[in-house]
Structure formats: structure tokens, C-alpha cells
Amino acid sequence: MRGMNEQTSSQSPRYLSDDDVKKRIQTAxxxxxxxxxxxxxxxxxTAVQQHLPDGxxxxxxxxxxxxxxxxxxxxxxxxxxxxxxxxxxxxxxPICAGNTTKIVDAAPLSQGFTxxxxxxxxxxxxxxxxxxxxxxxxxLQWTSSxxxxxxHNMPQADRATVLARLxxxxxxxxxxxxxxxxxxxxxxxxWRSGGRPVHGYLGIFKxxxxxxxxxxxHGHQQMMYSPTLPPAFAADxxxxxxxxxxVAAYLRDENPEALLLRDYGxxxxxxxxxxxxxxxxxxxPKQDRTLLSELTAAELAMMADGWHDAIRAIRTLLPSMGxxxxxxxxVHNGPGAGLxxxxxxxxxxxxxxxxLGWWICQQWxxxxxxDLRRVLDNQA
Ligand SMILES: [Zn+2]
Numbered sequence: 050m051r052g053m054n055e056q057t058s059s060q061s062p063r064y065l066s067d068d069d070v071k072k073r074i075q076t077a078x079x080x081x082x083x084x085x086x087x088x089x090x091x092x093x094x095t096a097v098q099q100h101l102p103d104g105x106x107x108x109x110x111x112x113x114x115x116x117x118x119x120x121x122x123x124x125x126x127x128x129x130x131x132x133x134x135x136x137x138x139x140x141x142x143p144i145c146a147g148n149t150t151k152i153v154d155a156a157p158l159s160q161g162f163t164x165x166x167x168x169x170x171x172x173x174x175x176x177x178x179x180x181x182x183x184x185x186x187x188x189l190q191w192t193s194s195x196x197x198x199x200x201h202n203m204p205q206a207d208r209a210t211v212l213a214r215l216x217x218x219x220x221x222x223x224x225x226x227x228x229x230x231x232x233x234x235x236x237x238x239x240w241r242s243g244g245r246p247v248h249g250y251l252g253i254f255k256x257x258x259x260x261x262x263x264x265x266x267h268g269h270q271q272m273m274y275s276p277t278l279p280p281a282f283a284a285d286x287x288x289x290x291x292x293x294x295x296v297a298a299y300l301r302d303e304n305p306e307a308l309l310l311r312d313y314g315x316x317x318x319x320x321x322x323x324x325x326x327x328x329x330x331x332x333x334p335k336q337d338r339t340l341l342s343e344l345t346a347a348e349l350a351m352m353a354d355g356w357h358d359a360i361r362a363i364r365t366l367l368p369s370m371g372x373x374x375x376x377x378x379x380v381h382n383g384p385g386a387g388l389x390x391x392x393x394x395x396x397x398x399x400x401x402x403x404x405l406g407w408w409i410c411q412q413w414x415x416x417x418x419x420d421l422r423r424v425l426d427n428q429a
Contacts (some may be wrong), residue, residue: 052336063196065145070162070194075151077215079165084225086090087153088175089169091186100170103130104121104177113280117172144267145196151250153188156214158207161194163214165272173275175341184230186222186227190215192268199268200353201361208353209346211380215253216341216349220384222274223247240384241341241390249276250383253341258358261395269358270378282383284426295387297333308418310425311358318358320414320421323402327396327412328366328421330359333389340382352390357393362424367394 075090076082082090091097105118148169151215155164165188173185192199192211200208222229228248240247252273256263278286288296304319310330311318318332332355334348344352356378365374375395382388397411 057344059114063142063145064161064317065147065191067150067161067194069147070152070164073147073149073152073166074155074164076153077155079221082153083308084229085227088154088186088229090151091171094150094167096169097174102172102174104174104179104182106179106183112282115183115277115280119172122170122172139230139391142265142267143198144191144265144269149191154214154217155216157194158198159204159208160198163170163191163193163207163211164189165218166212168271180301181329183275183277185273185277185353186229188218188274189274190270191269195265198406199360200356201364203235203357205350205354205357208357209341209350212349212353212356213346214343215272216344218272218423219251219253219340220342221397222251223249224342228276229274240339242343248339249274250279250282252279253380254383255376255378257377257407258373260373261393263375274346279383281379281381282386285381285383288383289385295337295385296381297387297389298337300331300333301335302388308414309375310353310418313351313354315345316355318355320417322414324412324414324417325408325410327370327392327397327410328363328392328394328417330362330392330421331389332359332392333387334355338388339384339386340383340388341380343388355390355402358425362421363392363394366420367396372396 098119102117102119102121107116108114109116150167150169152164152166155162168187169171169191171187173183173187175184175186177184190211193203193207204212224242224245225248230249252275253270255270284298288299296332300319300321301317304322308320309317310320315335316332317335318330321329321331332352336342339345341349360376364374367374372395377393379391379393381391396412402409402411
């Protein structure tokens with residue numbers, strides 16, 4: 050880590066100090082807080098009050114896409130927009146500078162902390178005055194208080210801790226004794242986890258790079274809780290109903306063995322035979338699960354290893370294509386998914402043809418597998 054800081058040693062420290070993390074802790078662990086209390090803490094956060102979302106929402110009647118209108122968000126800070134080279138390295142990181150909301154969960158890592166706080170620029174809020182409004186909670190997980198530590202370079206135990214804290218947030222919100230937000234419904238078809246009804250949905254995703262929606266370089270995940278079913282989860286549920294098995298189970302049965310990248314024991318990383326863009330990958334457990342919080346500690350650690358491998362491969366291969374490092378990670382933890390994680394490197398642009406559902410992919414899945422295996426085998 051010291052080596053990483055050296056290149057920016059002339060600037061402000063590239064980490065939020067342990068003392069500064071502790072000063073911002075509101076609840077040290079999600080184990081101490083109920084879902085209803087989390088909602089209250091979100092609404093009491095003064096930093097969020099200044100950046101409330103518009104609350105305006107529409108649904109595309111053709112495909113069910115939900116559009117959240119939010120002009121306020123246009124004013125949030127960015128530190129990774131491409132700039133003139135002389136100014137590109139000079140921008141301070143708001144997180145390392147301590148410009149954060151209060152923390153609802155902090156777990157020590159081998160160096161620093163991983164912590165969860167409220168998004169200062171949330172796209173959803175627990176209440177809205179609009180009839181067409183969309184309610185929810187928008188949290189952030191800072192992978193590490195150290196600026197340059199993220200999935201690709203963190204020690205194994207640390208990345209397992211990061212994923213375990215995501216599972217803890219999911220458990221607190223989705224398996225609460227009562228729905229955290231009033232319009233929450235049980236999962237379609239009466240889905241339950243561990244015998245308990247599940248309330249609402251937690252969208253978990255990662256945007257890295259300006260090209261794919263990442264506004265800050267400091268490694269983070271976004272978690273958006275809502276009682277409204279995300280269309281991608283609806284598609285997983287429709288898949289389950291059509292095929293009689295989860296998406297993950299289908300992949301286990303149907304994705305060719307030749308496209309397997311890593312078998313971690315209870316978790317598998319592969320390139321799907323229907324790869325839409327170069328180096329897209331899927332990660333899923335061998336046993337059907339629904340929520341992250343259903344994973345055993347060993348499975349969580351293996352899933353964290355999969356995140357580590359997929360992201361470090363993306364970070365190596367995109368520059369080798371002459372492209373910026375930019376990718377999304379999306380967790381499918383809704384009904385019918387069987388739990389799977391999508392890794393979506395920004396390896397090719399999207400054209401009009403793709404908007405018709407005809408995807409032109411400039412790489413064969415077998416070529417992607419060969420490249421990815423070479424990278425994974427060369428980097429321990
Ligand atoms: Zn930072």
C-alpha cells in the first residue's frame with residue numbers, strides 16, 4: 050500500500066484515517082440496527098437533505114424499464130472525468146478528505162476499514178410527495194478507507210469481509226421483521242429466505258470508470274434498496290417460471306465446460322456462451338441460493354475470490370485493447386436468479402443494432418476464455 054501512496058505523496062493523504070473513520074461512525078455494525086432505524090438515520094442525515102432526489106419516476110410501458118428523473122444529481126462531484134493531463138492528477142478525493150455522510154457499518158481490514166454510509170446524492174429517498182414517486186434507500190460501501198485498495202489488490206480475508214458486510218446490509222433490510230418502507234411487498238410467489246419472508250429488493254452494483262457511471266475513483270459499491278421490483282430481477286423471475294430452474298442452475302447445466310474460468314469449489318466463474326461484449330463474466334454458486342446472506346462463510350470467501358479474479362483480469366485486458374479501465378458489476382439477488390454476479394467490462398460500444406436486440410460482439414467467447422485464463426494464470 051505504501052508504494053501506491055508514493056506516487057501521490059505530494060498531495061493530500063490517499064486514505065481516510067482510522068480516527069476519521071471512527072469519528073463518522075453512527076452505528077458501528079449493522080447488527081446493532083433495525084431496518085426501520087436505518088430508514089430514520091437516512092432521513093436524519095443533514096448532508097443528504099441538501100441533495101434530495103426529484104422523486105419523479107416513469108415506467109416505460111414497453112419493457113418495464115423504470116426511469117428516475119434526477120436533475121440534482123448532475124451537480125455531484127466527479128474526480129475521474131477525463132481532463133487536461135496537467136490537471137488530471139490534482140483533484141482531491143472527497144472520501145479521503147472526509148467529505149462523507151455518517152457511517153452505519155464499519156469493519157476493520159488488515160489496513161484501515163471497509164464502511165457503509167448513506168449516499169450524499171441519493172437517487173431515491175424514503176419519502177416522496179409525488180404520486181408517481183419512487184421510494185428507497187441509497188447506500189454506498191467504500192471497499193476500503195485506503196484510496197487505492199479495492200477488489201483487485203486486497204488480501205483474501207479483507208475482500209471476504211467486504212462481501213460479508215454487503216450480505217449484512219442485505220439481511221438487515223430484506224429480512225427485517227417488518228417491511229422497512231410502507232409499500233414493500235413479499236417477493237412474487239411468496240419467496241422466502243431461511244423461512245422468513247423477504248421484503249423488497251436490494252440492488253447491488255459497482256461502477257468503475259467515468260465511461261460507465263463511476264463518479265469517484267475511490268473504490269466503492271452502491272446498494273439501492275426499494276420495494277419496487279427492478280426489471281432485471283423481473284426478467285430473472287420470468288426465466289425461472291419459463292424454465293423451471295434458476296438462471297444460476299441453468300448456467301450450471303448448460304454453459305459449456307470449455308468456458309469455465311475458475312472453479313473455487315462451491316463457486317464458479319465463467320464466460321457465458323451468450324457473451325454480448327468481450328470479457329463479460331458470470332459468477333455463481335454451485336448450490337442454488339437467493340440472497341448473499343444465505344451463503345456460508347466459505348461460499349462468501351469464494352465469491353469474493355471470484356470478484357477479485359474477474360476485476361483484476363478486466364483491469365489487465367482493457368488497457369491491452371487500448372481502452373480505459375471501465376466496468377460494472379451487478380449482483381442478481383432477486384427471485385429466480387439462484388444468485389449470480391455479472392461482470393461487465395466496457396470493452397465495446399453499444400450501437401443502434403444492439404438497441405434492436407441484435408448484439409454484435411467483436412470477440413468469440415472461446416477467445417475471451419483463452420485471454421482471461423492467461424491473465425488469471427499469470428497473476429497469482
Ligand atoms: Zn480516496
